[in-house]
Amino acid sequence: MNDLLAALLLGIIEGITEFLPISSTGHLLIAERWLGHRSDLFNVAIQAGAILAVVLIYWKRLWGMLVAFAGHDAPSPYDPLGITATPAQSRDYAFKLLAAFAVTAAGGLLVKQLGWELPDTVRPIAWALIIGAFWMVIAEQLAARRAAREGERTAISWTTALLVGVAQVVAGVFPGTSRSAATIFVALLAGTTSRAAATEFAFVVGIPTMFAATGYELLSLARHGGIGEEDWASLGVAFVASAVTAFVSVKWLLRYIQSHRFTAFAIYRLLFGIALLLLLPANA
Structure with a gap:
């Protein structure tokens, strides 16, 4: 297959x-079996390309x-649904985002220092998908x-923010877990009972x-002289495709979760995980 098409x-x-x-x-780990292995x-x-889409959606x-950090006193747009927030609410939300990110950064660096390598065989990915479905x-x-019992809660507590940070580390260590699933459902279990609020925090912290x-x-590649070895044309095509999709x-x-639960995604994960266990060899 043409390399640019595979990257697309x-x-x-x-x-x-x-x-x-x-x-x-x-x-991606499964797709690379057929489309070719790619660099870290x-x-x-391409994950950053997807995150760029979130920046565009949540730019307000x-x-x-x-x-709010600049000291402006007027309420500001709160989310894509048009809710507004006071400067104090915006600053509080920002500090909690930073706290979640700090936990993830510290945990990620620790994982790197320990030399942890991502599992890249089918079986652990399949089981992560299946277990995640029930979770x-x-x-x-x-x-x-x-x-x-208590009414819908949209607030993000400090405990929720810190646990979301931990969830991102866990999702990074175990492929198949899903960063969005781990963070959304940790937020729901930690007290943010609104699907929309939990999803939004999970997306923005990414x-x-x-x-x-x-x-x-990029810095790691630059230190080891690997920048020139990257296929930048393929990376650019994949980055744009990822951002758009x-x-x-x-x-x-965001529209779907206003009136639906996540059950359909759980069913998909379960079926996909079972299919991987049945159709592909364990060491594939």
């Missing part, structure tokens, strides 16, 4: 799966946080019961996380 397909797969709770890393920089960079909220259903049921990961890989995917998901 990988970018599309990343854009669709990065924010749907079905594991982009797991899908390629995989992280991000701008509101910057304005999603249970977490959403518990959140729904709590919401019925902005500094994935951009930092891309920068880290992620934009469409996130817009769709």
Whole structure:
């Protein structure tokens, strides 16, 4: 297959799966069996392309946080649904995002120092998909019961923010877990019973996380002289494809969760995980 076409397909797969709770890393590892293995920089960079889509979708909220830090007193747009926030609320949200990112950064650096390598065989990915499917259903049921008792909660607590940071590290260590699924459902279990609020925090915290990961890989390549070895044309094609498809995917998901639960994604994960166990050899 033409290398640019393969890169395009990988970018599309990343854009669709990065924010749907079905594991982009797991899908990419499987897709690379047929489309060719890619560098760590390629995989992280196309994730950054998907994150760029979130920046475009949430630019009003991000701008509101910057304005709040600058001391502006006017309420600012809060999210894509048009809710507004006071400067104090925007600053509080920003500090919690930074706290979650700090936990992820510290945990990620520790994992790197320990020399942890991502599992890249089928069996652990398949089991992560299957276990995650049951985890999603249970977490959403518990959140729904709590919401019925106490009312819907949209606030992100400090505990939730820190646990989301830990969830990002866990998702990075175990492909198939899904960063979006881990963070959304940790937020739901930690007390943010609103699907929309939990999803939004999970998406926005990915902005500094994935951009930092891309920068880290670039610096690592530069130190070891690997920049010139990267196929920048393929990476560019995949980056753009990932950004465009992620934009469409996130817009769709934000509308979908207003009136639907995540059950359909759990079913997909379960079926996909079982199919991987049955159809591919364990050491593939």
